[in-house]
Amino acid sequence: MITRFAFKKQLQNLAQSSDKSTYLLAISGGADSMVLAYLFNELRDLGYEFQIAHINYQLRGKDSVSDQKVVEDFCKKNHIKFHLYEVSEIDNKPENSIQLWAREIRYQFFRKIQEQENLDFLVTAHHLNDQLETFIINLSKASGINGLSGIPANENNILRPLLNFSKEEIYHFAEENKIEFREDLSNKKSDYLRNKIRNEIVPKLSETNENFLENFAKSISYLNQTKDFVQKQIQEIETKLLISDKEYKILSKEKLALESDFVKFEIFKKHGFTQPEENEKIFLAETGSSFYSKEFKLTINRKELIFSNLNSKNTIYKEIILTNGLDLNQNRLNIDISKHINAPKDFIWQFDAEKLIFPLKLRTKKEGDIFYPVKFAGKKKVSKFFKDEKISVLEKEKIWILCDGEDQVLGIIPYRQDRRFQANNDTPKKVIVQWIEELPIL
Amino acid sequence: MITRFAFKKQLQNLAQSSDKSTYLLAISGGADSMVLAYLFNELRDLGYEFQIAHINYQLRGKDSVSDQKVVEDFCKKNHIKFHLYEVSEIDNKPENSIQLWAREIRYQFFRKIQEQENLDFLVTAHHLNDQLETFIINLSKASGINGLSGIPANENNILRPLLNFSKEEIYHFAEENKIEFREDLSNKKSDYLRNKIRNEIVPKLSETNENFLENFAKSISYLNQTKDFVQKQIQEIETKLLISDKEYKILSKEKLALESDFVKFEIFKKHGFTQPEENEKIFLAETGSSFYSKEFKLTINRKELIFSNLNSKNTIYKEIILTNGLDLNQNRLNIDISKHINAPKDFIWQFDAEKLIFPLKLRTKKEGDIFYPVKFAGKKKVSKFFKDEKISVLEKEKIWILCDGEDQVLGIIPYRQDRRFQANNDTPKKVIVQWIEELPIL
Numbered sequence: 001m002i003t004r005f006a007f008k009k010q011l012q013n014l015a016q017s018s019d020k021s022t023y024l025l026a027i028s029g030g031a032d033s034m035v036l037a038y039l040f041n042e043l044r045d046l047g048y049e050f051q052i053a054h055i056n057y058q059l060r061g062k063d064s065v066s067d068q069k070v071v072e073d074f075c076k077k078n079h080i081k082f083h084l085y086e087v088s089e090i091d092n093k094p095e096n097s098i099q100l101w102a103r104e105i106r107y108q109f110f111r112k113i114q115e116q117e118n119l120d121f122l123v124t125a126h127h128l129n130d131q132l133e134t135f136i137i138n139l140s141k142a143s144g145i146n147g148l149s150g151i152p153a154n155e156n157n158i159l160r161p162l163l164n165f166s167k168e169e170i171y172h173f174a175e176e177n178k179i180e181f182r183e184d185l186s187n188k189k190s191d192y193l194r195n196k197i198r199n200e201i202v203p204k205l206s207e208t209n210e211n212f213l214e215n216f217a218k219s220i221s222y223l224n225q226t227k228d229f230v231q232k233q234i235q236e237i238e239t240k241l242l243i244s245d246k247e248y249k250i251l252s253k254e255k256l257a258l259e260s261d262f263v264k265f266e267i268f269k270k271h272g273f274t275q276p277e278e279n280e281k282i283f284l285a286e287t288g289s290s291f292y293s294k295e296f297k298l299t300i301n302r303k304e305l306i307f308s309n310l311n312s313k314n315t316i317y318k319e320i321i322l323t324n325g326l327d328l329n330q331n332r333l334n335i336d337i338s339k340h341i342n343a344p345k346d347f348i349w350q351f352d353a354e355k356l357i358f359p360l361k362l363r364t365k366k367e368g369d370i371f372y373p374v375k376f377a378g379k380k381k382v383s384k385f386f387k388d389e390k391i392s393v394l395e396k397e398k399i400w401i402l403c404d405g406e407d408q409v410l411g412i413i414p415y416r417q418d419r420r421f422q423a424n425n426d427t428p429k430k431v432i433v434q435w436i437e438e439l440p441i442l
Numbered sequence: 443m444i445t446r447f448a449f450k451k452q453l454q455n456l457a458q459s460s461d462k463s464t465y466l467l468a469i470s471g472g473a474d475s476m477v478l479a480y481l482f483n484e485l486r487d488l489g490y491e492f493q494i495a496h497i498n499y500q501l502r503g504k505d506s507v508s509d510q511k512v513v514e515d516f517c518k519k520n521h522i523k524f525h526l527y528e529v530s531e532i533d534n535k536p537e538n539s540i541q542l543w544a545r546e547i548r549y550q551f552f553r554k555i556q557e558q559e560n561l562d563f564l565v566t567a568h569h570l571n572d573q574l575e576t577f578i579i580n581l582s583k584a585s586g587i588n589g590l591s592g593i594p595a596n597e598n599n600i601l602r603p604l605l606n607f608s609k610e611e612i613y614h615f616a617e618e619n620k621i622e623f624r625e626d627l628s629n630k631k632s633d634y635l636r637n638k639i640r641n642e643i644v645p646k647l648s649e650t651n652e653n654f655l656e657n658f659a660k661s662i663s664y665l666n667q668t669k670d671f672v673q674k675q676i677q678e679i680e681t682k683l684l685i686s687d688k689e690y691k692i693l694s695k696e697k698l699a700l701e702s703d704f705v706k707f708e709i710f711k712k713h714g715f716t717q718p719e720e721n722e723k724i725f726l727a728e729t730g731s732s733f734y735s736k737e738f739k740l741t742i743n744r745k746e747l748i749f750s751n752l753n754s755k756n757t758i759y760k761e762i763i764l765t766n767g768l769d770l771n772q773n774r775l776n777i778d779i780s781k782h783i784n785a786p787k788d789f790i791w792q793f794d795a796e797k798l799i800f801p802l803k804l805r806t807k808k809e810g811d812i813f814y815p816v817k818f819a820g821k822k823k824v825s826k827f828f829k830d831e832k833i834s835v836l837e838k839e840k841i842w843i844l845c846d847g848e849d850q851v852l853g854i855i856p857y858r859q860d861r862r863f864q865a866n867n868d869t870p871k872k873v874i875v876q877w878i879e880e881l882p883i884l
Contacts, residue, residue: 140650142657144664145587193650201646208582208635208643215584222586225704226672232702233675260674262667 002165002173007039008046011161014154015121023050023159024083024119026110026442027074029067030184031174032125034074036162038179040123041078050123051081053113055106058087059098067182074180081117085109099191104345106442124442126151126160128213129167131220132205133197134441140193145230149223151441158440166213234266241267249307256305257283271296271307274339292320294340319363322433333431337362337413341400343435347414349402351421353429357405360431362413365401371409374419382409389415402433444607444615449481450488453603456596457563465492465601466525466561468552468884469516471509472626473616474567476516478604480621482565483520492565493523495555497548500529501540509624516622523559527551541633546787548884566884568593568602570655571609573662574647575639576883582635587672591665593883600882608655676708683709691749698747699725713738713749716781734762736782761805764875773871778878779804779855783842785877789856791844793863795871799847802873804855807843813851816861824851831857844875 015021025040027033040050054071056064068084075082087105110122131150138147153163162170174181206212237259243250256264261276268279272293282291282298282305291298292310297318299306310318320340323333333353337343340362369382386396402410404421411417423430457463467482469475482492496513498506510526517524529547552564573592580589595605604612616623648654679701685692698706703718710721714735724733724740724747733740734752739760741748752760762782765775775795779785782804811824828838844852846863853859865872 136647136650139661140647140654140657142653142660142664144661145668148590148661148665196646196650201643201650204638204643204646205578205582208578208638211584212582215582218584219581219586219590222584223590225702226587226668229675229702229704230668230671233671260667260671262671 002035002039002162002169004039004042007161008043010164011043011159014159014161020047021049021121022117022119023048023121023123024110024114024117025050025052025123026106026125027052027054027071028125028184029054029070029182030125031179031181032127032162032167032170034070034179034181035170035174036123036125037071037074037080038174038177041080051083051113051117051119053083053085053110055085055102055109056087057102057105063182070180070182083109083113083117100437100439103439103442104437107439110442120157122158124158124160125162126441127162127165127167127170128217129198129202130441131163132202132213132216133194135216135220136197136201137193145223145227149227150220155440158442164217230266234263234270237263238267238270243304247308249309251305251307252303253283253300253305254303271298272339273298290319292318292340319361322360322362323358331429335360335431335433336436337433338435338437341413343400343414345435345437347435349411349417349433350423350427351410351431351433352423352427353431355421356410356431357408359405360410360433361403361405362400363403364397365399366407369401369409371412371416371418372420373416374422375416376419382412385412385416444477444481444604444611446481446484449603450485452606453485453601456601456603462489463491463563464559464561465490465563465565466552466556466559467492467494467565468548468567469494469496469513470567470626471496471512471624472567473621473623474569474604474609474612476512476621476623477612477616478565478567479513479516479522480616480619483522493525493555493559493561495525495527495552497527497544497551498529499544499547505624512622512624525551525555525559542879542881545881545884546879549881552884562599564600566600566602567604568883569604569607569609569612570659571640571644573605574644574655574658575636577658577662578639578643579635587665587669591669592662597882600884606659672708676705676712679705680709680712685746689750691751693747693749694745695725695742695747696745713740715740732761734760734782761803764802764804765800775873777802777873777875779875780877780879783855785842785856787877787879789877791853791859791875792865792869793852793873793875794865794869795873797863798852798873799850801847802852802875803845803847804842805845806839807841808849811843811851813854813858813860814862815858816864817858818861824854827854827858 023040025033025037027037037052040048052071052075054068056068058064072082072084074080085105113119114122134151135148141147151160151163153160173179209215238251241251241255243252251267256267259267264279265276268274268282272295273279273282273291274293278291282300285291285300287300287302289300295310296307297310299308322335322337322340337347365382365386370379371382371385372379373385382401386399391399399415400413402413404410409418410421465482467475467479469479479494482490494513494517496510498510500506514524514526516522527547555561556564576593577590583589593602593605595602615621651657680693683693683697685694693709698709701709706721707718710716710724714737715721715724715733716735720733724742727733727742729742729744731742737752738749739752741750764777764779764782779789807824807828812821813824813827814821815827824843828841833841841857842855844855846852851860852863
């Protein structure tokens with residue numbers, strides 16, 4: 001049951017600190033977030049310092065105004081510092097993936113206020129039902145213990161102190177304490193999968209057992225402990241494999257070969273190599289071969305695995321294989337390059353699959369690269385393009401070029417695509433290369 | 443997709459052996475089990491040896507006869523040795539828990555045939571949908587990674603080679619190969635929870651993502667690997683804590699105290715101590731205190747934890763606290779003693795809660811024990827009762843006596859209950875002490 005005392009204990013637990021921490025609450029005006037604001041306000045006499053941030057997405061006309069008013073009124077009445085962000089035309093809302101767009105806006109606005117006001121923690125009102133929905137979404141996507149151990153209650157200074165309370169408990173608490181709130185109508189529409197789970201699956205699950213949610217919370221807690229244990233053990237095993245950790249991290253390939261597939265997978269995953277099939281190749285590769293993840297270059301050297309951090313200063317020629325080919329039954333192949341490199345979050349290029357030679361890859365520039373830039377008549381040397389765009393020598397080394405299997409340039413990311421391979425509306429089979437940002441749950 | 447080749451590979455993987463293993467197939471006549479029988483029959487020319495067992499529960503009249511006929515005909519046609527068990531009146535079917543009763547019958551019959559015919563493995567036709575149903579049932583009961591990593595594909599020489607194939611794939615395979623089978627009508631009725639999950643929840647989950655089942659199978663496989671890793675690591679940690687492993691297993695209490703709660707819990711769980719609250723008491727207990735699980739007596743000795751196996755020959759006085767009391771709002775308290783001791787599987791005693799002093803406990807006999815046996819006029823010394831029942835000196839040491847908080851004898855398990863505390867039909871608040879057997883999934 002939610003009580004002032006239970007909440008305070010939970011919060012102190014998460015902040016791992018005294019009452020001297022400072023908080024920014026993300027408040028939408030819905031029952032869960034208004035209960036969060038109310039509970040913080042109840043703790044004020046104990047010296048808890050907090051401010052409130054609200055975003056008006058202007059997506060639902062009058063309703064958006066009313067949501068804002070509930071939060072603003074609560075702040076005025078209780079003399080709480082209130083930060084508002086009104087989404088304007090400039091924040092060009094995308095046609096699809098409104099969810100991601102909104103999360104991005106939240107993330108940036110909250111972080112800005114937190115920095116500006118020097119507040120230790122961002123606090124969100126996620127609850128046990130959100131946790132169950134996320135669990136089922138991850139189950140439907142093939143997840144390991146990391147995905148199934150749920151939304152973290154404390155992640156990068158984002159706290160979620162209501163995570164162990166059910167939606168029912170929160171509504172009950174709001175009613176008991178006459179807390180004003182607005183029904184969150186936006187939730188009812190925009191996220192198809194989450195809503196299907198919320199409205200059709202969770203009620204059925206709850207019918208199986210009157211303690212379903214409570215038991216689910218226990219399962220999640222146990223999985224979390226297991227996850228932490230596994231991480232700690234993997235770290236210890238890695239330490240035993242470590243030959244050097246100075247300029248490069250060098251692990252014993254010989255010793256790692258003796259570990260189980262699970263340990264190998266976890267060690268590679270820590271360095272950004274998440275494809276089990278790729279990992280098998282590492283052990284078969286010859287001395288001098290290299291592999292790339294988003295963060296590391298891995299070079300094979302006799303009995304050693306040498307991991308060099310790609311974000312460090314030493315520039316090197318890099319190459320990343322993106323895909324081995326297109327299944328002939330597919331009309332569309334989506335490639336998410338966010339696993340490998342950084343690019344603007346709206347980056348998306350479409351290609352005519354039939355004009356491409358596989359595998360596609362990302363690499364840094366090579367002597368003699370040429371391409372046929374869109375919005376340009378003929379062909380152009382890549383080096384000339386860099387010069388015209390006034391890109392510095394150091395910058396050039398870091399720019400990723402998308403190539404096909406015969407090393408032809410498909411485009412310079414994110415500057416310019418090659419017009420020869422571009423898809424148009426009539427292209428039957430498309431390859432879509434895009435950058436999909438993964439943000440914490442807000 | 444199910445193919446002869448994929449099945450053979452899966453089977454060899456599970457049996458971890460050549461084609462020389464021998465198998466007993468549990469075949470009900472439903473699509474899944476008839477596909478299993480068909481696949482084994484296809485492997486016969488490779489030297490696979492197998493026999494088939496079927497149970498006719500006589501629960502559904504003509505339908506039961508038809509089920510049996512499908513299996514029997516298949517065996518005759520293909521010259522497969524067929525074992526039949528027809529449930530008779532003597533196998534007194536209980537009013538409730540038909541599921542457990544049927545599982546018990548299966549278990550005993552299959553094991554008997556396996557022994558008699560000297561067959562290496564028992565094979566069942568559990569599939570991916572069974573796996574998902576079990577996962578959700580365990581989720582609703584608060585489970586850790588052991589419960590959530592599902593039905594094992596190989597457990598105590600029971601193999602489940604169809605576990606990675608969905609029900610849909612199995613039906614499709616049956617149709618393609620014109621395999622005769624019977625719709626399993628019994629499933630449609632008797633297990634309320636499983637049927638609710640099967641008919642209402644699984645279809646909704648499958649709608650969230652066309653690859654839901656396939657992705658779920660990947661999640662389970664990953665959880666299984668995590669589970670195995672955790673078990674192995676816990677074993678290694680225990681080895682480091684080990685002071686002696688001769689007559690008793692002695693672990694360093696000092697060193698264990700420094701480990702995480704998770705490690706403590708897992709180490710205690712391995713020895714049958716599964717209650718986290720109890721485990722906390724262990725570290726606070728004085729030298730000389732003891733605790734009991736079903737398998738071990740744990741004695742605290744300064745800096746040591748001494749585990750003595752209760753199933754070994756050295757007899758000792760033993761005591762197990764069953765429950766601390768009865769919640770006043772409950773009219774019925776069920777105590778399952780199967781976690782602690784062995785008793786006949788139909789063991790059940792009912793007591794008048796208002797006549798009991800808590801906590802209830804199980805202990806071995808003490809000098810001076812007396813009780814008021816049912817079907818007997820006065821009181822009787824427990825030692826005299828043992829003598830009359832012709833129980834040997836050695837046997838006596840192993841018999842469990844149920845006592846109340848003032849050490850009054852409530853009964854000698856399973857011989858005789860004390861009539862003073864017995865419940866009758868009008869007893870408003872009852873304490874029910876029973877033995878509930880947990881069997882592998884068959």
